Amino acid sequence: MKETLTNANFPRDAQGRVYHLSLKEGEVANRILTVGDHVRARAIARHLDTEEECGHKIFENVSQRGFTTITGRYKGVPVTILAIGMGNPMMDFFVREVRAVTKGPIAIIRFGSCGSLNVNAPPGSVVVPYGGYCIRRNLDYFAEEKVTPQLDKPYLISGVFKADAEMTATLERTMKEALAPVTAKNDMVGPVVAGGLNADGCSFYSSQGRLDPTFWDDNEEVIQDALSVHPTTNSLEMETSMLFHLAHCVKDTDRPIRAAGCMQVFADRVNNGFISPDVVGLLEPVAGRAVLEALIQTKIEEVDEKGTVWERK
Structure with missing residues (x-):
């Protein structure tokens, strides 16, 4: 912690920077591509317009908490690429704090990696879900003295939260267009699998059904419970x-x-297979560009660039 913070409810420093992302207004564009891995973020950032083409410097910030932010332009449109790490809490930090330092509507596409529960989505394919739900470890189930003994299940499965339908359709299209020439030459890449759901586990291990004899899970x-x-x-x-x-839970209808989201399939959870580094090397750059294409084609209200890091000089 380097700065004096105010407001324990929503901490910011004297410049208005939010606590975990260390960003202030004017440093995050209203179109955001988010990933987990900072290496992936920088690889995708190679697709951005050059500083000469942008008319401004590419903004980069790494917070003390490990969030990496890169803001520039793609085909002239302001975009931010933001690496957040892994897990639900990191997504919560990211969404709430980005919302706090941006004006107007924002569009976010998540580009990550996943395990597949569908034999038609092998390693090397890309999943574009139309919605998702969450699987949560029920800690009370494992407690010696239970507070809610009637809820006698080790895991809780939520209802579905829908992705933005228009953005998802655009993302499916741009991904299929981008992967078509690659899949024509390499049968280890593709297909694009759309129309189904994504499940979020609260952990990589227990709530995703990975068996670990060291722990009581x-x-x-x-x-199978989730699939039922x-x-x-x-x-x-x-x-x-x-x-x-x-x-889904944003209250301000004006903002x-x-x-939307898409994931490269890394792990085959049906047949216990895993993607090879060579296939990742082929797939990831093409899929990253497809996400940027979908992002700039998303129609949202534009904001005044005066005073922002993407203001043309």
Whole structure:
């Protein structure tokens, strides 16, 4: 902690920078591509317009909490690429604090990696979900003295939170267009699997059904339980459904959050396979550009660039 903060309810420093992202108004564009991995963020940022093309410097900030922010332009449109790390809490930090330092509506696309629960989505494919739900470890189930003994289940499965339909359709289209020439040459890349659901686990291990004999998890049936409630589930990860949930919960109708997401399939949870580094090297740059294309095609109210880091000099 480097600065004196005010307001314990929503901490900011004297410049108005939010606590975890260390960003202030004018440093985040209203179109945001979010990833978990800062290396992936910088790789995607290579697609951005050059500083000569932008008419301004590319803004980059790494917060003390590890959030990496890159703001520039893609084909002339202001965009931010923001790496947040992994898990629901990191998505919560990101969405709430970005909302606090932006004006007007914002559009967010999450680009991540996932496990597949669908034999038609092997490693190397890309999942574009139309909605998502969450799987939560019920801590009370494991407590010696239970507060809610009637809720005698080790995991809780939520209802569905929908992605933005228009953004999702655009993302599906741009992803299919981008991957078509790659899949024509390499059968280890693709297909694009759309129309189903994504599941967010609250952890990588227990709530995603990974068996670990070191811990008491009672998770042998958690994936089948989730599929029995939501049979159209294609993917399993930790962030995208939380993004859809938070977008759904925004109260200010004049400043909505439009959200979509896509994930590269890394892990085959049906047949226990995993993607190879060579396939990631082929897939990730193409898919990243497809997400940027979908983002700039999303129609939202533009904001005044005066005083922002993307103001043309």
